[in-house]
Amino acid sequence: MALYPVVRKLLQKRVVLASASPRRQEILSNAGLRFEVVPSRFKEQLNKASFPTPYAYAMETAKQKALDVARRVHQKDLRAPDIVIGADTIVAVGGLILEKPMDKQDAYSMLSRLNGKEHSVFTGVAIIHCSYQDGRLDMEVSEFYEETLVKFSQLSEELLWEYIHSGEPMDKAGGYGIQALGGMLVEYVRGDFLNVVGFPLNHFCKKLAELYFPPRPENVQRVKHDSIPPVDTFEGLSDLSDVEGGGSSPAHSQQGHGTKDTHAKGTVAGLHSSALLEVIDGFKASKALFTASKMKVFDALGDGAPLSAVDVARKIDASEHGTGRLLDACAALGLLEKTHRGYRNTELASRYLRSDGEFSLHSLILHSDTHVWNLFTHLESAVREGTHQHPRALGSTADDPSQGTCRSQDQKLRCLGAMHGLSKLSAHQVATAFDLSQFTSACDLGGCTGALAHELAREYPGLKVTVFDLPEVIEDVKRFQPNGPQTEQVTFVPGDFFKDRLPEADLYILSRILHDWSDEKVHELLSRVSGSCKPGGCLLVAESTLDEEKQAARPGLLPSLDLLVQAQGRARSLSEYRHLLQAHGFTDVRAAGTGNIVDVILATRTEP
Numbered sequence: 001m002a003l004y005p006v007v008r009k010l011l012q013k014r015v016v017l018a019s020a021s022p023r024r025q026e027i028l029s030n031a032g033l034r035f036e037v038v039p040s041r042f043k044e045q046l047n048k049a050s051f052p053t054p055y056a057y058a059m060e061t062a063k064q065k066a067l068d069v070a071r072r073v074h075q076k077d078l079r080a081p082d083i084v085i086g087a088d089t090i091v092a093v094g095g096l097i098l099e100k101p102m103d104k105q106d107a108y109s110m111l112s113r114l115n116g117k118e119h120s121v122f123t124g125v126a127i128i129h130c131s132y133q134d135g136r137l138d139m140e141v142s143e144f145y146e147e148t149l150v151k152f153s154q155l156s157e158e159l160l161w162e163y164i165h166s167g168e169p170m171d172k173a174g175g176y177g178i179q180a181l182g183g184m185l186v187e188y189v190r191g192d193f194l195n196v197v198g199f200p201l202n203h204f205c206k207k208l209a210e211l212y213f214p215p216r217p218e219n220v221q222r223v224k225h226d227s228i229p230p231v232d233t234f235e236g237l238s239d240l241s242d243v244e245g246g247g248s249s250p251a252h253s254q255q256g257h258g259t260k261d262t263h264a265k266g267t268v269a270g271l272h273s274s275a276l277l278e279v280i281d282g283f284k285a286s287k288a289l290f291t292a293s294k295m296k297v298f299d300a301l302g303d304g305a306p307l308s309a310v311d312v313a314r315k316i317d318a319s320e321h322g323t324g325r326l327l328d329a330c331a332a333l334g335l336l337e338k339t340h341r342g343y344r345n346t347e348l349a350s351r352y353l354r355s356d357g358e359f360s361l362h363s364l365i366l367h368s369d370t371h372v373w374n375l376f377t378h379l380e381s382a383v384r385e386g387t388h389q390h391p392r393a394l395g396s397t398a399d400d401p402s403q404g405t406c407r408s409q410d411q412k413l414r415c416l417g418a419m420h421g422l423s424k425l426s427a428h429q430v431a432t433a434f435d436l437s438q439f440t441s442a443c444d445l446g447g448c449t450g451a452l453a454h455e456l457a458r459e460y461p462g463l464k465v466t467v468f469d470l471p472e473v474i475e476d477v478k479r480f481q482p483n484g485p486q487t488e489q490v491t492f493v494p495g496d497f498f499k500d501r502l503p504e505a506d507l508y509i510l511s512r513i514l515h516d517w518s519d520e521k522v523h524e525l526l527s528r529v530s531g532s533c534k535p536g537g538c539l540l541v542a543e544s545t546l547d548e549e550k551q552a553a554r555p556g557l558l559p560s561l562d563l564l565v566q567a568q569g570r571a572r573s574l575s576e577y578r579h580l581l582q583a584h585g586f587t588d589v590r591a592a593g594t595g596n597i598v599d600v601i602l603a604t605r606t607e608p
Ligand SMILES: Cc1cn([C@H]2C[C@H](O)[C@@H](COP(=O)(O)OP(=O)(O)OP(=O)(O)O)O2)c(=O)[nH]c1=O
Pocket: 018, 019, 020, 021, 022, 023, 024, 039, 040, 044, 065, 087, 088, 089, 090, 091, 100, 121, 171, 172, 173, 174, 176, 177, 178, 179, 182, 196, 197, 198
């Protein structure tokens, strides 16, 4: 049971979690879902007495939280959400509904009620599908609830107060957290544990599967309504794409025919004029971000107090009028917050857009602005000729198009910085998509600045990682190295993976390498890896993949276009990667979605 097939369908959607609960965020991101968090401002003050059951109350509160966020995000952003998820967890005991305690005394009275007894924990969940008709927001709500029974042991006053003084009860329904210290109070749990922690993941998956993968009418007898298809096989994934209604929109199978059904299913019917305008204007949003980054707006704002447009203009040496317009555009894009005291970086900007942050995408943005932008102006030629546009855009004729990208030292460092930033974004998910603790040595082929290597070292203290990359790359990686004990686990070896002997390792890694190359070159490289990998050793591949129908809009097809213009390679589907790996003696090919920009594949080398 996993969310993966549905996650693939949701990757191209803007999913918003309307919750401040760290537990909910963790449960959903662990399941591989990619989403933004916008906490709801809905006051949980519905009249409990007006609901026939406690779960009706929880579902209504969940729905109101999600509706509040859907409306606010729609008003605030240029890009409105596609799906908003809201949830509400309550504890019900003896006809009473318990929510989060107001203070310690309240926590004490809640815990005393639960002491020695069985109670119910209900989580109501609302999934709101937003669509837009001529700028108007239409919302369809799917909702459900889950109940879990929990029994507390008989606990002494002293123990209850000790627990209350720990501070744990205060932000939790019923005044306890089963996942931490509160676990010690619990004698048994009947039902979904995660439901108690705040989010019924299993039921949520079933609901999504019901919405996105309804069984074909002729298969109703064979396909169980309440189960998600198997996901860790490639066959399962490709079968899913064949399921009628298995497109990227939820199929409202239970709602019968009529306008709603067509509206939800049809990509044409689903694309409204406002969405079209968004696409038409997309380049303006990119250029606003590129310009603000280039002019170091996000550095000027730092993490400090808000600054007025005049102050920012002074810092970036630009006109007040122009700076004000740029700052407003950044605020509309959700990159800055605009308050009556001035502008300040949003969390997103502080983390990714400042040039000095650990996860900075500053170099990637500059690279996109100068290099990729330039290449994309030749998209029409790329389509006509079916080949990359480096000669036109950069005057480069090199075999390896990336050679033309980094001609000056500045360009080279920007390229390395861009790759470093991109790699850092998904390094943790790539390193942890599979348990790699059985390996003692790994070789990251084309591992560049070592961002993934260091993440692997941090995650697996027993692993030595060799980063193998071209000498001209290795000579400049020093500035990207972190501090810390795990740096000793990482070594850099210069070489060309098409020409030189590959370093020995139990685990070879090709992270975002294969897409850069033609099928012929991919076969050549895989054959070299296969020749170096001992039987029982493994190969880990991380790539952004196309869905099996090659219809996924983002993030599948835009990278595919990217590769047409920029490189000689191409995006591939998971089954294409499986066939490539099998052709070179790798079996037991398993895939894991990270919910991030790449999927991860692990394959084992068998005896030749
Ligand atoms: C019973 C129980 C609840 N909880 C938490 C889950 C929820 O976060 C919280 C119940 O309050 P909620 O109002 O459901 O959620 P929230 O206020 O934390 O976040 P938001 O409204 O923005 O979605 O209690 C635990 O973490 N462990 C437990 O054992």
